[in-house]
Amino acid sequence: MAHDTLQPDRVTSEGPLARGLLIATSLLFLLLILAMPLLAVFSEALRKGLPAFLDALKDEETFAAIRLTLLVAGISVPLNLVFGVAAAWTIAKFEFRGKAILSTLIDLPFSVSPVISGLVFVMLFGAQGYFGPLLASYGLQIIFAVPGLVLATIFVTFPFVARELIPLMQEQGNADEEAALSLGASGWQTFWHVTLPNIKWGLLYGVLLCNARAMGEFGAVSVVSGHIRGQTNTMPLQVEILYNEFNFMAAFAVAALLALLALVTLVLKSLLEYRFSAEIAASRRH
């Protein structure tokens, strides 16, 4: 049997029994923690059949919540996209002092509780906040209104695009851009025709994750929303209200829409990783 133990496969892997046990344990864990919650959302939403599900969605307030979610994501995602590209250009393409600090500061919102992300804007623009009285004197409202929702959403999704682009652009280096410039291209031409094609899939990946978070954010928007029905409730907030009213059917119907969005996000994300792994940040490759 001594000869057997020297098989390379044997020494760097486990026996079939151990392997099966480890796979079974991790699959059971995934089933209990990840898969069943997802199933539960759809099963609760479709409990009384598809017509009942669609009926539960046919509600003026729910429509308003969907519109608001699209509006808030539609404003905050493009803004963070522009910021992400600019920040990545600065950090990935140049060497300057304080770069590491800047990089850490960009990640800061990730380590702030969503509730606090909302609270900081209440402290600035709320009735009791620094600029509250000033805004009120001009009749402007930020907190308990759409601008507050947008600000809180921008805050929580702040790092997504930059985080995705920085390692990617660092890995790609500056050679392509330098070649384009030496051949007489202008700065903008270089960016549009050289850099952007290089980073497009990584950018799309970052935008995808940014959008998923923007549409699904709960804690931060909950604090600044004021929960005015039909006016400042986004879809996740609408889920909470319906759920707390014991209107489970409708709550899970809206939740199912959000879960569908999550599934679409996951599928697109996997497709991007599969097809363009080389053009997506190195840190994501697996």
Next chain:
Amino acid sequence: MTLTSSKGWQFRQPSVLPGFRWTLGFTLVWLTLIVLVPLTGLFLKSSTLGWDAFWTLALEKRTLQALKISFGTAFLAALANVVFGTLLAWVLVRYRFPGKRIIDAMVDLPFALPTAVAGIALTTLYASKGWIGSLFAPLGIKIAFTPLGIVIALVFVGLPFVVRTVQPVLEELDREVEEAAATLGANRFQTIFRVLLPGLAPAVLTGFSLAFARGVGEYGSVIFIAGNVPFKSEIAPLLIVIKLEEFNYPAATAIAAVMLLLSFGLLFVINLIQAWSRRRYGYGA
């Protein structure tokens, strides 16, 4: 990366690429407006309370208990995620089995699924009449509406952090090290626990800290399943919301400031671990 040339101190290295000033300026302005000013505002607001008032609010019994619950449950959940997340990463990297690609994609579900949706789904499942909760109810174990429920929600939220930090490191790991251990007479168990796992430690630690940090601040997935009984299952972020709804802004600010300080401390520790592991193992997990 020498930033000092013959000209002495330099802010940046010369480069032919354009747009440095423009993009740095824009980045700094946007960062300042969206992140730095609001966060500084919160600290300034809490400093206007005065030292004594601040600590009276921050050290109130209910607040301390909420912080303890938030940090305690986040710690337990991160610990569970270290065990199952590392196992999952191992299974995904080392074994082949049907449906592996789907399982791999599924791991990111908590990043994509809105927390409120996760919250109501987990509550429905783990309540004593739910699919999973009903299995535990006869054993006298209540999961939803207890601190155990909070831990379950935080395990859900934190899982991808551990898997996604351990997985790439595990992929890079050299098989030759294992073969060397085996030729030197180690059995598989010894190889795993004395050769492989120590090398994974920095990645696991980073994953743990990320999951822990996320769990401490988590709100959406927790409030539905927690039961929210003061002193028992009330988390710190919820207490902030409660104080805010009572228009008790000083208390909300004080709790938030304490939480922020603790989170930033945690962030600092994560950075130290990464710097250390880069020096020790040649990679920053």
